[in-house]
Amino acid sequence: MPDDVHQTLILPPPLRRVLPAARWERVGVGESGAGVWKSQRYVVKVQERGGLPFPSTLQQERERLRWLAGRVPVPRVVGYEVEGGVEYLALTRVPGLDASHPDVLFHPDRLVDLLARALRELHALPLRECPFKMSLSVTLPHVRERVAAGVVDETDFDDEREGRTAISIFNELARTRPASEDLVVTHGDACLPNFIVNGEFIEGLIDVGRAGIADRHADLALTHRSLVRNLNAEYAEQFLELYGRERVDAGKLAYYRLLDELF
Incomplete structure (x- = not known):
């Protein structure tokens, strides 16, 4: 640009x-x-x-x-x-502070409750009404194009993947693709800066260009990772409990964190 x-x-x-x-x-x-x-x-x-x-x-x-x-x-x-x-x-402009702001993080119990409620509300929207498809049948071909075009920033991978190539990550994604998807309406980039908090409410979801029908773990993985980075693992796990632990698959959390490396 x-x-x-x-x-x-x-x-x-x-x-x-x-x-x-x-x-x-x-x-x-x-x-x-x-x-x-x-x-x-x-x-x-x-x-x-x-x-x-x-x-x-x-x-x-x-x-x-x-x-x-x-x-x-x-x-x-x-x-x-x-x-x-x-x-x-x-x-x-949505009034409030993004969820990664220190003033919001100062109240972690309230924050994880707000995030869990916001994602439960989003994920409860009727699938039949959503025209945007973001399942793996859509996203994997797109990230393959990104890898082939050389636009993936390999220096920005998470610490555990430091030194790896985009091609190796895509090959792992293809090899370990989940057998099924728990489809809901997702945000698509559900990290803390994309939730605007105003007092006791999530006032707005922003940067929704990747929103659409996908596995719920596409959101849960990024919110969980963002909470680990901005707070700690304890609050990240508390978030999953509040969202509904029975709906969470640890293997899928890892898979969708891996997929996010190629965006």
């Missing part, structure tokens, strides 16, 4: 007409490559269009946000434009 897109926010005319004049603060660049800008009331995500469409484009995120609206708390889509090969997605 061109560096100037990350350094200066220049909105396309249609978005300038719907967004009020504001002081925009550059938040950073996410792992997907999208630049993120915030004002007091809105968020604008900017991403180069083209290339591999996976893990997600901003158009895919827009579609998922529109479907999730009214079902679970998510930002409202204000506008979407493409100009000069760049996507722009404007959203309402």
Whole structure:
């Protein structure tokens, strides 16, 4: 993506007409490559269009946000434009702090309860209503394309996979693919920064470009890992207990942590 897109926010005319004049603060660049800008009331995500469409484009995120609206708390889509090969997605800003913020982590028992409830609510949505498929029959071919294209960052693997290649991880995924999937509507990237907490509530789920029907462990694995990193293993296990230990398969948790390495 061109560096100037990350350094200066220049909105396309249609978005300038719907967004009020504001002081925009550059938040950073996410792992997907999208630049993120915030004002007091809105968020604008900017991403180069083209290339591999996976893990997600901003158009895919827009579609998922529109479907999730009214079902679970998510930002409202204000506008979407493409100009000069760049996507722009404007959203309402969700009030609160992301779940990895120190002020949220200061209340770990409350946090793990909120996370468990939020995922139970999401996973209870009717499958027949969800148009987005993210099961292994969809994701494995896509990550194979990413590996073949050389876009996987092999320096960012978890410590236990340090020094491995993307090809070796994909081969392991293909060899150890679970025999069945416990399909639910998933977030797709359910790490702590993607849950916005406001007081006693999860005020919003953000970065939902990979949301869709998949095994529930695609979410549980990433939330569990994120809790280990931000709190400790004890609270990560408490989260699984609150979610429902009878639904958890330790082997699948490990499998979906491995799969996430290739995103």
